[in-house]
Amino acid sequence: MNQRQRIPRPTAKRLSLYLRELENRARHQQGTISSKQLGAALGLTDAQVRKDLAYFGQFGHPGIGYHIAELVARLRKILGTDRTWNTALVGAGNLGRALMAYAGWRARGFDVAAVFDADADKIGTMLENHRIRPMSDLATLVDERDIKLGIIAVPGPTAQGVADALIDAGVLGILNFAPIRLDVHDKVSVTSVDLTVSLEQLAFQVSLGLTGEGEASADVGLD
Amino acid sequence: MNQRQRIPRPTAKRLSLYLRELENRARHQQGTISSKQLGAALGLTDAQVRKDLAYFGQFGHPGIGYHIAELVARLRKILGTDRTWNTALVGAGNLGRALMAYAGWRARGFDVAAVFDADADKIGTMLENHRIRPMSDLATLVDERDIKLGIIAVPGPTAQGVADALIDAGVLGILNFAPIRLDVHDKVSVTSVDLTVSLEQLAFQVSLGLTGEGEASADVGLD
């Protein structure tokens, strides 16, 4: 089967996991991998891996498996990380600073192209190599620097306003760290990382003696 | 229906969202809420809300809805946040520091009771009100301070070792921020927050023009 088909949400999440595992193996120069091996590394069944990959075409080789370098390239293209995404970070507090320091950024196709904060005391000071800007500069910079994604690292009560401003400025997607559900029109994608939910999820599992893996993520999740 | 039944994973995630919304409304003194109102606030259907809550007993009132204060108390108990969970933070880098500064902690029933790092330069220095300890103190402190949860905020390559140490020391659950799948025996719960997955998820949605809400993370999930 080929192309335009609905991709199940769980499949979309696993694509990132496949890519990361494959990149690791590519570094240690392995040529091919079977769905069984890839699945085992990630705690998934071989059928699951094959079905996920098959949504995007047929690039396995019966009797052989998947060619790692080829699959990495395909997955990057599918995920959209074969190009660089310029992002705007809003919120230069503790979390914002931790995010700026995160090394994985550029390596994975993302670049923080501007940093904003509402706090007058922070405006003008530097965060890594960026001068912190006032929110009033948002629209101009999003335009000038071809910014496509916004990262919200502000307290809950101000997050919706920031989201509205980002969308007005023209971003296409938002990574939200504030513990609220963002209301956005459906041309814009939102992925949320909710620390509270993760913590309570863990407490719940432990209380329940529910043992075993929990899925979370920065699950990105929920909401 | 009552009690022991399997709780669907998505339901478990939504429990946290219900609790947060209800706590907000309790603050603004509302007495009762219907499944429709609660669902609308979170982007869910009324039936979904009712079904989720019904897994844990019948505490709604036909014709009236749910008594907010009562439901909050019930949810706290269900989630296990009606008590305080002592946690050990491992990793005092940027992320660890951001986590320490996170205000929601104590308010939601969690307390960082000790901080550890492998870096000799950091050991002995203070992070908020905690002296950073060497990993060799882990077992002793977990025992002494009744620590039940571990938070892993170290680079990927060292995370599995930290997880093993935490489990040896006796923690029951781990909140993992390292971008790897932790292998643990099934008496221990793991919830992962994976920034890479969240980012790529967003890029994927945007690329696809897939629009709409994404669920991420803290999805407890995926690990």
Add this chain to the structure above:
DNA sequence: CGTTGTGAAATGATTCACAGCT
């Protein structure tokens, strides 16, 4: 023989729709 891709079956989650309570 090992391994893929994929229909068909099984399992899981959500939505519908309605009886019954207030």
Add this chain to the structure above:
DNA sequence: AGCTGTGAATCATTTCACAACG
């Protein structure tokens, strides 16, 4: 009338199992 709790129906995802290929 308004609203809950819940079986039944629908929809989504995973697992099975196997024909076809290298």
